[in-house]
Amino acid sequence: MADIVLNVEVRERTGTGGARVARREGLVPGVLYGGDKDPVAIAVKMNEFRKALYTGKLLGHLVTLKYGSETQPVIAKAVDMHPVTDVPWHFDLYRVDAHQQIKINVPLHFSHHDEAPGLKRGGTLNIAFHDVQVSCAADHIPEELVVDLTGIDIGGSVRVSDLTFPANVTPTVPADTVLATIAGASSQADEDEAADAAVVEGAVAEDAAAAAEAATEEGGEA
Numbered sequence: 001m002a003d004i005v006l007n008v009e010v011r012e013r014t015g016t017g018g019a020r021v022a023r024r025e026g027l028v029p030g031v032l033y034g035g036d037k038d039p040v041a042i043a044v045k046m047n048e049f050r051k052a053l054y055t056g057k058l059l060g061h062l063v064t065l066k067y068g069s070e071t072q073p074v075i076a077k078a079v080d081m082h083p084v085t086d087v088p089w090h091f092d093l094y095r096v097d098a099h100q101q102i103k104i105n106v107p108l109h110f111s112h113h114d115e116a117p118g119l120k121r122g123g124t125l126n127i128a129f130h131d132v133q134v135s136c137a138a139d140h141i142p143e144e145l146v147v148d149l150t151g152i153d154i155g156g157s158v159r160v161s162d163l164t165f166p167a168n169v170t171p172t173v174p175a176d177t178v179l180a181t182i183a184g185a186s187s188q189a190d191e192d193e194a195a196d197a198a199v200v201e202g203a204v205a206e207d208a209a210a211a212a213e214a215a216t217e218e219g220g221e222a
């Protein structure tokens with residue numbers, strides 16, 4: 001079962017006004033939804049919510065919601081942070097059964113950088129995806145999926161098919177999806193040079209157009 005327990009309160013006031021009141025009282029407002037029940041406006045004490053959030057095991061994990069003597073498993077689907085103060089501002093919890101099959105994004109961890117020939121030769125790791133969606137039981141969500149860079153040379157790539165998934169955990173994205181590549185310094189330089197050339201070419205074209213327009217205007221005046 002989940003390691004984290006969130007002690008929630010039910011908010012009688014909903015909407016922006018209700019959320020504002022909750023924050024003034026030192027609470028983080030949220031919504032519990034999903035299943036065959038109506039959404040419920042809830043809140044958690046700010047200090048408790050921040051403690052749970054900073055464990056790194058809240059968002060996208062199975063946690064236990066506790067209301068009085070009642071408990072139920074939920075998934076923390078989203079946590080919004082204040083854009084200035086960076087404190088928890090709002091959260092969404094989703095009702096689930098502990099053994100229910102769900103689809104959820106699991107973060108990727110790139111390992112063995114020092115065993116990748118391409119990186120040793122000065123190549124650059126270009127990451128296309130930082131997580132992968134999988135299907136699994138709610139009580140068996142992987143903490144992370146490891147991307148092993150061992151043996152990857154310049155021009156090489158890592159695909160979903162290269163990952164090792166725990167038992168009963170399957171990806172929902174195509175196996176040939178490229179997660180990351182290693183590009184050489186020369187190819188990056190070529191891309192930068194091409195971009196610079198395009199800018200120069202555009203500037204020259206603009207100058208030529210301006211000169212032609214000026215010549216036309218002079219001819220008309222004559």
